[in-house]
Amino acid sequence: MFDEDVVRHYQMHLANRRAMRPDHEYARVTDAEWQEFEDHFDKRKVELGACGRPYGTPCAHEHARVRCPMLHVEPRMILRLDELEADLIARRERAETEGWKGEVDGLELTLGHLRDKRDRAIRLQKQTTAPSTSAP
Template identity: 65%
Template sequence: MHPGDEYRRTSAEEWQEFEEHFDKRRIELGSCGRPYGTPCQHEHACIRCPMLNVNPKMLDRLNEIEADLLVRRERAEAEGWIGEIEGIDLTLTFLRSKRDEAQRLARRMTVDLGIPTARPDAKGQVPR
């Protein structure tokens, strides 16, 4: 616990910067899990980024991206672009992993646990 005098009100500029960080974390496929105040280290190559959390609602979009990558891979093979093929294969690996993760999330059951309550002790008193 910090002493109370260490706390101060946040300035309007600080609060705006904080909100903007989280606004920028929302991306087409879901959200970026990078910590507050850190830049994107992967130059927005989100499919390959371990910080990308794919929204299960975007599974169809992942399928579209995969189809596009497969077309690009065919072209790269036809042209003999070995480096391009390696890059596309790496991206496909990440994409498929992200899709599997999003599918697992989509299958999770949601369980309503209700509001927790405290049980009375032997004397009938409810703990505080």
């Protein structure tokens, strides 16, 4: 979900840049290219939401998505984040009991990212469900 003002300004920027370049530099997009582009965005969809990484780039956090700064959590997945947090807390407690200090550090880091993502998702949920304050 992008701010409409940001999208509009970016589109204006692209239009201005394109106006400065010769038309022959812009080839028509092939069906295969367009399919590859769409596939990229389909692959960005994950359990908790979507990865906001740029087109054509891999995700370095493939199996640690909660730590990924590009993960955009869907507000409807807040309860799933709560489940993941409970599991991480239980794992941290075991790691503390076993004396696995490196594991404790890693779990603390993941918990911090998870809580940050949940806070953002809650804020987004409030923004999208807030009643309109504009006068009729």
